[in-house]
Amino acid sequence: MPSPTTRTRTDACPGVVSPHAAADGALARIRLPGGTVTAAALRAVAALAREAGDGAVHLTSRGNLQLRGLDPADPRPVERLTVAGLLPSTTHERVRNVLTSPLSGLAGGLADVRGLATALDRGLCARPALSALPGRFLFALDDGRGDVAAERADLCWRARGPESGELLVAGVPTGRCCSPAEAPALLLDAAAAFLDLRAEHAADPSARAWRAAELPGAATGVAARLRGHRSVSSPGPGLDDSTPGGPGPVLVGALGGGALGVAPVLGELTAGQLDLLAESAPQLLVTPWRTLVLPTPAPGAAARLAAAGLVVDPGHPAVRVSACAGAPGCAKSLADVRAHALVLIARGGPRAGAGPDAVHVAGCGRRCGAPHTAHRDAVATGRDTYVIDGRTITTEELR
């Protein structure tokens, strides 16, 4: 990760108000703090994709939604997403990056973190200074199972039990602890401390760090600025088992507590599939692993969603394959990686054997959208060639 001194510009993560200019039109990212979205809001996104975009909606590796093929001058995305409640702030929209353990309160975990993302989001939007956070800055609320703590959040509150949890800065325990109800305020104070700290490291705003991990001594520096919050002397149980680079949860199929996990192939949904999901549950959660959790699915939902091309079988090969946007959507791409990834899925998916059995197919070395969980990268070197496991292969040989 670059040090702050290597930064030469402020980050430019896309939002809805400020979309990214891609080769296939404007790309808008819709933040869903905690991944939560109502069926009504999902229908609004589906209508927008159909009428103003390319007809598809993509899930991102931070549990957000993305629309492509938009006209940058079209006012409908901002208007309609505001009405749908998905754009509560135009000043803070790019910093509303909050993950929560998707199964919290449904199955497993040490504490119930449901509702905390909403409180954090409200507090974030209410503090004008925090609009200066980088668009890549990530909050996480982990219910103790370590799933979102492994997603490289800048600031994570991780439960140690039902009544207490600890602040981690770039994955490093700080000894600052509080109850679940106090976690949003602790995280917001820590975010303000991060902004102070990075300003001390670089006076020039364009040279400032985008991520806490880029700042030397970030955990110590942030913790020292949180004098009003309690501290503990040593980490409690469960804090040492974060497994960045581990296999990651497969939230597909029956998940316990009656919840259903659904995986769109390559994280892409048609507007029709989105409407069907909205008919299948009153509220849904988008996970950072490009799946959706339906906490209370309607009877027969799994069969209907499967018939519409969505994956509800955790053993399906699509569960182990991801891809970046690729050509033609991204001008940097050397190959039509999504078409190649679909062929790989049709062939039964990546080979089993030594090493991770998930594959991310990318059109160039930036490897956008690669999962943080264990996987192998297949990076295009030409229209029909890839490098994987250090070897150059043809698309035919992609496994």
Ligand code: SF4
């Ligand atoms: S990995 Fe490269 S080709 Fe793929 S979306 Fe990112 S920049 Fe484009």
